[in-house]
Amino acid sequence: MTASHPYAQLLGARDPLQVLIETEERIPAIAQALGRAGLKRSYAPGKWTAAEVLAHLADCELAFGFRVRQIIAEPDVMIQPFDQDLWAKHYDQVDGLQAASTFRAVRDWNLALFRRLGRDELEKTARHPERGPESAGTVIRIIAGHTLNHLAQLEDILGGAA
Numbered sequence: 001m002t003a004s005h006p007y008a009q010l011l012g013a014r015d016p017l018q019v020l021i022e023t024e025e026r027i028p029a030i031a032q033a034l035g036r037a038g039l040k041r042s043y044a045p046g047k048w049t050a051a052e053v054l055a056h057l058a059d060c061e062l063a064f065g066f067r068v069r070q071i072i073a074e075p076d077v078m079i080q081p082f083d084q085d086l087w088a089k090h091y092d093q094v095d096g097l098q099a100a101s102t103f104r105a106v107r108d109w110n111l112a113l114f115r116r117l118g119r120d121e122l123e124k125t126a127r128h129p130e131r132g133p134e135s136a137g138t139v140i141r142i143i144a145g146h147t148l149n150h151l152a153q154l155e156d157i158l159g160g161a162a
Contacts, residue, residue, distance in 0.1 A: 005131070005138070005141075005142050005145070006145070007141075007142045007143075007144075007145030007146040007148075007149060008138060008141040008142050008145050009145065010145035010146075010148050010149060011141055011144055011145045011148070014144075016140050016141045016143070016144035016145075017111070017114060017115065017140070017144075019144040019145075019147065019148060020107065020110070020111055020114070020140075020143065020144050020147065021111065023107075023144075023147045023148070023151055024104055024107045024108060024111065025104070026151065027054070027057065027100060027103060027104070027147070027150075027151060027154065028100040028101065028103065028104045030050075030151075030154045030155065030157075030158050031050070031054055031096055031097055031099075031100035031154075032097070032100075033158060034050050034096075034154075034157065034158060036096075036097075038050060038157065038158070039051040039054070039096035039097070041157050041160065042157070043153040043154075043156040043157050043160075044156075047153075048088070048091065048153075049092075049096075049157075050096055050154055050157045051091070051094050051095070051096030051099060052088065052091040052092065052094065052096075053150050053153055053154055053157075054094070054096045054099035054100045054103060054154075055088070055091045055094040055096070055099040056084065056087075056088060056091065056150065057099070057103045057147065057150055058099045058100075058102040058103040058106065059084075059087055060084075060143070060146060061102075061103055061106040061107050061110060061143070062106055063082060064110075064139055064142065064143045064146075065106060065109070065110040065113075065143075067079060067126075067139050068110070068113070068114070068136045068139050068140060069113070070126065071124050071125065071126040071134070071135070071136040071139065072117065072121045072124050072136050074126070075124040075125060075126065076125070076126060076127065077126045077127070078126065078127050078129065079126045079127060079128045079129070079134060081128065081129060081130060110143075114140055117136065121136060122135060122136050122137035122140070123135055123136075123137065124136050
């Protein structure tokens with residue numbers, strides 16, 4: 001299993017659903033606090049701007065939500081990986097506030113599903129071509145850890161605005 005995935009490890013002992021719930025509102029709140037000018041700032045030279053981070057979070061919420069749905073509906077399916085840099089090709093043209101709104105809406109929809117899943121569904125697995133078997137529960141842990149990673153970047157941008 002991919003419990004050793006770096007994003008899953010970011011959670012430590014934290015409950016992934018609780019992290020997903022907490023960040024559902026925190027991320028759009030940061031976007032609002034940054035405003036249009038702040039969304040154009042980056043957390044480090046040569047890195048994504050806040051708007052680009054938000055676009056990436058919205059895209060990943062869609063992709064990983066689909067992945068969980070596919071795993072529970074079609075166990076043993078081959079997971080389709082994606083290249084985040086190719087997906088990011090147009091992120092420089094994204095409205096960060098729209099991305100934050102999309103993130104929140106899709107996160108809400110994903111949480112509605114994740115809360116209903118029983119142990120048997122969380123343990124269903126699919127095959128990731130690079131990482132091997134991956135359970136729905138592990139994907140949910142990855143989503144939560146991934147969100148924490150990018151939340152820290154957004155908080156750095158927000159902190160730099162103060």
